[in-house]
Amino acid sequence: MWKLKQLLKRIAHLWRDRRACARTRKIKRNWATRLQDLPLAADGRRLLHIGCGEIEATGYVNLDARPGSHVHIVTQDLFRLEMIPEHAFDLVYMSHVLEHVSHLKVTETLRELRRILKVGGVLRVSVPDFDHILTLYQATDHDIRAIEQPLMGAQDYAFNYHYMIFNDGHLRKLMLNSGFREVRAWNPQDCDHHDFEDWASKTISWEGREYEISLNIEAVK
Numbered sequence: 001m002w003k004l005k006q007l008l009k010r011i012a013h014l015w016r017d018r019r020a021c022a023r024t025r026k027i028k029r030n031w032a033t034r035l036q037d038l039p040l041a042a043d044g045r046r047l048l049h050i051g052c053g054e055i056e057a058t059g060y061v062n063l064d065a066r067p068g069s070h071v072h073i074v075t076q077d078l079f080r081l082e083m084i085p086e087h088a089f090d091l092v093y094m095s096h097v098l099e100h101v102s103h104l105k106v107t108e109t110l111r112e113l114r115r116i117l118k119v120g121g122v123l124r125v126s127v128p129d130f131d132h133i134l135t136l137y138q139a140t141d142h143d144i145r146a147i148e149q150p151l152m153g154a155q156d157y158a159f160n161y162h163y164m165i166f167n168d169g170h171l172r173k174l175m176l177n178s179g180f181r182e183v184r185a186w187n188p189q190d191c192d193h194h195d196f197e198d199w200a201s202k203t204i205s206w207e208g209r210e211y212e213i214s215l216n217i218e219a220v221k
């Protein structure tokens with residue numbers, strides 16, 4: 001009985017994945033015609049939310065490695081977004097996703113994100129800040145358990161592992177080396193198109209204290 005239940009669950013997952021992949025292929029084939037079906041921000045801007053997870057933010061096209069009814073594009077290859085033409089978006093937003101990309105592929109990924117942005121468009125990124133992780137490590141008297149999740153990911157599903165670390169200087173350098181300009185900090189409480197809560201503003205709780213974790217940097221194409 002248990003095995004049958006597992007098998008049915010597996011078939012349901014495969015069916016959901018097949019439908020998501022078919023939907024993504026359709027977007028690739030008919031980008032121009034599909035654009036009219038894809039969400040558009042109230043100010044007419046095209047917004048892409050990469051690694052949206054459960055979040056369904058107003059006006060955003062949602063992309064994630066995991067399918068969901070609100071996910072328009074399902075892919076894990078962020079360095080090869082072939083289904084999206086160049087100059088497609090005004091804003092590409094990704095919170096706590098870039099650290100899920102291999103350090104060997106980060107520059108290639110940033111260049112790919114630049115390709116799909118319009119000239120003048122913005123790449124807005126939030127990642128765990130290695131310097132904040134160090135502060136947390138020191139404040140907890142070098143307790144490894146406190147930094148396991150922010151450093152290596154919660155590891156509770158296939159796409160929740162970290163392959164890259166960042167600090168402010170390194171992320172800025174990577175963005176500049178990938179062709180971006182005007183690299184600057186952004187604030188989730190005070191920026192456009194951010195009326196939802198996500199990891200960009202969350203803190204890590206450890207033994208009754210809250211610790212900042214995110215590095216929030218954006219750059220212009």
Ligand SMILES: C[S@@+](CC[C@H](N)C(=O)[O-])C[C@H]1O[C@@H](n2cnc3c(N)ncnc32)[C@H](O)[C@@H]1O
Pocket residue numbers: 050051052053054055063064065066075076077078094095096097100101159160197198199200
């Ligand atoms: C830690 S969650 C962050 C969710 C949300 N952005 C937030 O800040 O609360 C990471 C999300 O990125 C997705 N993800 C991880 N690796 C990915 C990849 N290579 N391509 C696309 N999505 C990925 C995961 O499925 C998950 O939804």
